[in-house]
Amino acid sequence: xxxxxxxxxxxxxxxxxxxxxxxxxxxxxxxxxxxxxxxxxxxxxxxxxxxxxxxxxxxxxxxxxxxxxxxxxxxxxxxxxxxxxxxxxxxxxxxxxxxxxxxxxxxxxxxxxxxxxxxxxxxxxxxxxxxxxxxxxxxxxxxxxxxxxxxxxxxxxxxxxxxxxxxxxxxxxxxxxxxxxxxxxxxxxxxxxxxxxxxxxxxx
Amino acid sequence: xxxxxxxxxxxxxxxxxxxxxxxxxxxxxxxxxxxxxxxxxxxxxxxxxxxxxxxxxxxxxxxxxxxxxxxxxxxxxxxxxxxxxxxxxxxxxxxxxxxxxxxxxxxxxxxxxxxxxxxxxxxxxxxxxxxxxxxxxxxxxxxxxxxxxxxxxxxxxxxxxxxxxxxxxxxxxxxxxxxxxxxxxxxxxxxxxxxxxxxxxxxxxxxxxxxxxxxxxxxxxxxxxxxxxxxxxxxxxxxxxxxxxxxxxxxxxxxxxxxx
Amino acid sequence: xxxxxxxxxxxxxxxxxxxxxxxxxxxxxxxxxxxxxxxxxxxxxxxxxxxxxxxxxxxxxxxxxxxxxxxxxxxxxxxxxxxxxxxxxxxxxxxxxxxxxxxxxxxxxxxxxxxxxxxxxxxxxxxxxxxxxxxxxxxxxxxxxxxxxxxxxxxxxxxxxxxxxxxxxxxxxxxxxxxxxxxxxxxxxxxxxxxxxxxxxxxxxxxxxxxxxxxxxxxxxxxxxxxxxxxxxxxxxxxxxxxxxxxxxxxxxxxxxxxxxxxxxxxxxxxxxxxxxxxxxxxxxxxxxxxxxxxxxxxxxxxxxxxxxxxxxxxxxxxxxxxxxxxxxxxxxxxxxxxxxxxxxxxxxxxxxxxxxxxxxxxxxxxxxxxxxxxxxxxxxxxxxxxxxxxxxxxxxxxxxxxxxxxxxxxxxxxxxxxxxxxxxxxxxxxxxxxxxxxxxxxxxxxxxxxxxxxxxxxxxxxxxxxxxxxxxxxxxxxxxxxxxxxxxxxxxxxxxx
Numbered sequence: 009x010x011x012x013x014x015x016x017x018x019x020x021x022x023x024x025x026x027x028x029x030x031x032x033x034x035x036x037x038x039x040x041x042x043x044x045x046x047x048x049x050x051x052x053x054x055x056x057x058x059x060x061x062x063x064x065x066x067x068x069x070x071x072x073x074x075x076x077x078x079x080x081x082x083x084x085x086x087x088x089x090x091x092x093x094x095x096x097x098x099x100x101x102x103x104x105x106x107x108x109x110x111x112x113x114x115x116x117x118x119x120x121x122x123x124x125x126x127x128x129x130x131x132x133x134x135x136x137x138x139x140x141x142x143x144x145x146x147x148x149x150x151x152x153x154x155x156x157x158x159x160x161x162x163x164x165x166x167x168x169x170x171x172x173x174x175x176x177x178x179x180x181x182x183x184x185x186x187x188x189x190x191x192x193x194x195x196x197x198x199x200x201x202x203x204x205x206x207x208x209x210x211x212x
Numbered sequence: 213x214x215x216x217x218x219x220x221x222x223x224x225x226x227x228x229x230x231x232x233x234x235x236x237x238x239x240x241x242x243x244x245x246x247x248x249x250x251x252x253x254x255x256x257x258x259x260x261x262x263x264x265x266x267x268x269x270x271x272x273x274x275x276x277x278x279x280x281x282x283x284x285x286x287x288x289x290x291x292x293x294x295x296x297x298x299x300x301x302x303x304x305x306x307x308x309x310x311x312x313x314x315x316x317x318x319x320x321x322x323x324x325x326x327x328x329x330x331x332x333x334x335x336x337x338x339x340x341x342x343x344x345x346x347x348x349x350x351x352x353x354x355x356x357x358x359x360x361x362x363x364x365x366x367x368x369x370x371x372x373x374x375x376x377x378x379x380x381x382x383x384x385x386x387x388x389x390x391x392x393x394x395x396x397x398x399x400x401x402x403x404x405x406x407x408x409x410x411x412x413x414x415x416x417x418x419x420x421x422x423x424x425x426x427x428x429x430x431x432x433x434x435x436x437x438x439x440x441x442x443x444x445x446x447x448x449x450x451x452x453x454x455x456x457x458x459x460x461x462x463x464x465x466x467x468x469x470x471x472x
Numbered sequence: 473x474x475x476x477x478x479x480x481x482x483x484x485x486x487x488x489x490x491x492x493x494x495x496x497x498x499x500x501x502x503x504x505x506x507x508x509x510x511x512x513x514x515x516x517x518x519x520x521x522x523x524x525x526x527x528x529x530x531x532x533x534x535x536x537x538x539x540x541x542x543x544x545x546x547x548x549x550x551x552x553x554x555x556x557x558x559x560x561x562x563x564x565x566x567x568x569x570x571x572x573x574x575x576x577x578x579x580x581x582x583x584x585x586x587x588x589x590x591x592x593x594x595x596x597x598x599x600x601x602x603x604x605x606x607x608x609x610x611x612x613x614x615x616x617x618x619x620x621x622x623x624x625x626x627x628x629x630x631x632x633x634x635x636x637x638x639x640x641x642x643x644x645x646x647x648x649x650x651x652x653x654x655x656x657x658x659x660x661x662x663x664x665x666x667x668x669x670x671x672x673x674x675x676x677x678x679x680x681x682x683x684x685x686x687x688x689x690x691x692x693x694x695x696x697x698x699x700x701x702x703x704x705x706x707x708x709x710x711x712x713x714x715x716x717x718x719x720x721x722x723x724x725x726x727x728x729x730x731x732x733x734x735x736x737x738x739x740x741x742x743x744x745x746x747x748x749x750x751x752x753x754x755x756x757x758x759x760x761x762x763x764x765x766x767x768x769x770x771x772x773x774x775x776x777x778x779x780x781x782x783x784x785x786x787x788x789x790x791x792x793x794x795x796x797x798x799x800x801x802x803x804x805x806x807x808x809x810x811x812x813x814x815x816x817x818x819x820x821x822x823x824x825x826x827x828x829x830x831x832x833x834x835x836x837x838x839x840x841x842x843x844x845x846x847x848x849x850x851x852x853x854x855x856x857x858x859x860x861x862x863x864x865x866x867x868x869x870x871x872x873x874x875x876x877x878x879x880x881x882x883x884x885x886x887x888x889x890x891x892x893x894x895x896x897x898x899x900x901x902x903x904x905x906x907x908x909x910x911x912x913x914x915x916x917x918x919x920x921x922x923x924x925x926x927x928x929x930x931x932x933x934x935x936x937x938x939x940x941x942x943x944x945x946x947x948x949x950x951x952x953x954x955x956x957x958x959x960x961x962x963x964x965x966x967x968x969x970x
């Protein structure tokens with residue numbers, strides 16, 4: 009039952025094994041470094057020190073929510089299908105949390121379309137969807153930064169000639185230090201495992 | 213200025229063996245590319261502006277110089293998000309090649325983040341997929357290699373050989389129409405938008421995109437079904453994450469056209 | 473049944489059920505064994521590492537009666553191997569050889585599948601197992617770059633013998649390079665016991681050079697598209713099942729072969745020369761056909777064949793599209809050792825001259841008798857010798873060369889009281905035949921003996937002289953004159969020519 013223990017194990021064990029995350033039903037396992045791996049190699053996503061701006065036009069770092077568990081993904085405001093579903097899915101996950109867990113959780117959504125997703129557009133979206141802006145930040149960044157964040161999150165995307173995007177939907181959970189704890193690839197996939205780890209990460 | 217100093221440092225570090233391999237950039241394009249998977253049903257050709265592409269892939273020697281001057285990219289210091297545990301594993305030390313590694317071989321076991329950082333340090337960038345494919349589509353004597361006999365077979369023959377064989381040094385084959393070497397016969401190469409191809413892990417899913425997995429227009433009609441090498445590159449890129457490294461995967465840099 | 477991606481959700485729920493149920497191992501073990509039709513039970517006991525084997529070996533039959541969690545580690549290696557004597561080919565393999573490792577699980581097992589892509593490989597790979605119910609048969613969840621590993625979990629819902637193969641673009645090339653193997657999902661009660669099990673998998677191969685052209689041969693995409701195979705092979709190379717690598721069994725062994733066909737293109741007409749398949753589980757399914765000579769195995773399909781080794785010898789395994797066997801390498805061997813059984817197969821019994829009635833010079837004995845008769849010097853010894861020859865060609869068909877006849881069918885002549893009691897009657901019977909019941913040595917026979925209308929009088933005399941003096945019979949000479957006299961007296965039945 010070793011493999012099952014791994015999936016239900018604690019965050020510390022995951023840290024020692026290199027911060028792998030579950031991706032829905034598939035798990036990309038990297039050759040496990042021994043627990044005594046050099047601590048000099050950062051496990052955190054925040055090693056990618058990117059600068060973005062939020063829906064209020066403020067300049068922020070990717071790690072603005074360090075110290076909180078974070079759900080992070082990518083979207084664009086004029087997306088017709090998947091992105092509304094993505095937001096709805098995160099809201100459903102939030103609804104499954106206790107008030108205290110929810111208060112701890114932060115949500116970061118980075119736009120694939122910085123050209124059209126201006127701060128005004130992002131604000132309008134936040135209001136239209138009734139997002140709790142004290143915890144949800146919608147961000148835009150340079151094309152290069154967007155490419156790096158997508159690469160780090162394992163999100164595939166391509167801008168089409170008409171300005172819309174093909175993109176995959178990956179929802180990633182970061183712990184308080186920015187280490188990846190779970191990934192759900194695809195909107196139809198079950199997220200029970202992500203929820204379990206979110207609770208663990210949100211615990212005081 | 214920094215780019216100049218770094219380039220100079222790289223040249224000095226090379227010595228005579230480096231001078232033998234063709235260096236510098238070649239001008240590629242402008243041209244038109246038949247995409248393998250059209251992003252939408254309306255697109256039959258992708259126009260690529262002229263750009264400059266390194267003649268040969270980045271070598272072990274060059275990358276070593278980069279790691280020495282940017283120690284955050286040593287394999288014992290690099291962040292996990294930037295590179296997996298295979299990163300530069302073939303070097304004897306984090307900052308030393310060792311006797312078993314030929315300095316003039318293309319550097320492998322490098323991730324997309326590492327390749328990107330290297331190019332940025334030279335004042336350059338990674339080529340886009342369209343740029344790379346345009347350069348690679350050329351044959352020996354024309355911009356469209358599909359018209360030249362034997363080109364496809366030569367490429368497929370490389371893909372059929374296992375990676376275990378020792379890598380050749382860069383630049384020892386023949387340059388293609390654009391004056392670029394080794395595009396199809398040495399190593400796989402990173403491109404800037406490697407994660408722009410939305411194919412599922414099952415290569416047979418083909419034309420119908422799964423909207424729950426991939427948002428967007430979703431019309432994936434394979435362009436030239438005879439172009440197996442492109443299929444394989446597509447499949448290979450699709451299997452990668454940005455932090456991955458493999459023993460057959462290297463890179464070269466590009467830059468926008470300088471001057472008229 | 474293959475399913476759409478929506479089943480992914482269902483599979484997720486099942487997997488979830490497994491994860492949630494796992495701590496309750498003790499309770500699961502207390503449950504009675506599951507019947508095939510009932511809902512699948514959660515795995516019982518600790519996780520088991522699957523035993524994988526290389527062809528032609530098969531992992532031992534499973535002894536567990538309950539579903540289990542089974543962990544499979546399968547490594548993809550791209551390797552240069554000999555495809556034929558002096559001909560090298562770059563194979564892409566599951567486990568280092570073609571075909572890939574044999575996987576053996578039980579219906580209801582939860583399989584945690586690890587696909588490892590060796591760091592020295594150049595290509596990404598994945599796996600589609602036909603035993604998997606879920607998107608791509610696992611292909612979507614196992615797409616793996618070199619130097620990495622993917623994991624996915626599935627439940628083996630259906631029993632049967634299933635093909636697995638790589639499904640990375642270009643799929644035909646990956647399969648043509650040898651990326652296929654078999655996974656057996658045993659039914660809950662297991663398979664019937666046999667003495668030997670073998671793993672054989674056919675595939676077609678396409679090289680730039682021609683058949684047996686020496687050296688390193690690359691894959692030829694155009695030939696593969698045109699379905700013009702250069703090699704058709706069992707187990708990935710021309711010598712795989714030949715010579716000292718032949719399959720081995722003993723007389724009396726009940727043999728089962730798990731036979732797969734990886735393709736990529738050709739269907740197999742699978743046959744073992746000199747054997748009949750007592751049972752064929754066609755297409756690797758749950759029902760069997762009996763007494764089959766040659767069975768069709770689809771590309772990407774399988775069959776289970778069972779037969780008993782009755783007689784020693786070397787049995788050739790072929791694709792009965794026979795040019796593939798003799799000109800492309802589709803040839804294997806099964807060597808059976810042990811005691812002979814002449815009743816089943818005697819080997820060559822008679823190597824006799826074949827003389828049709830009108831044929832050339834008669835045999836020496838017969839010729840001598842003819843000459844002696846003309847000269848008037850015919851003695852009993854010459855007659856007997858000639859009679860024996862003539863008896864063999866005609867009478868022995870029913871009465872046997874041993875004169876024993878066939879119990880309940882044809883009466884014996886050896887020590888026959890009926891025969892020896894009356895010489896005249898025996899001449900008459902040869903000339904006009906015999907219908908109706910006769911009692912010979914206390915046994916009753918009721919058969920039909922036709923009139924021997926093709927025999928001349930002297931031939932009849934020779935035969936009867938032989939018969940009445942052979943096998944311990946103590947008789948006398950019968951002369952041609954006696955036969956002639958008898959013939960003129962009796963009424964021959966209609967149609968009896970002479």
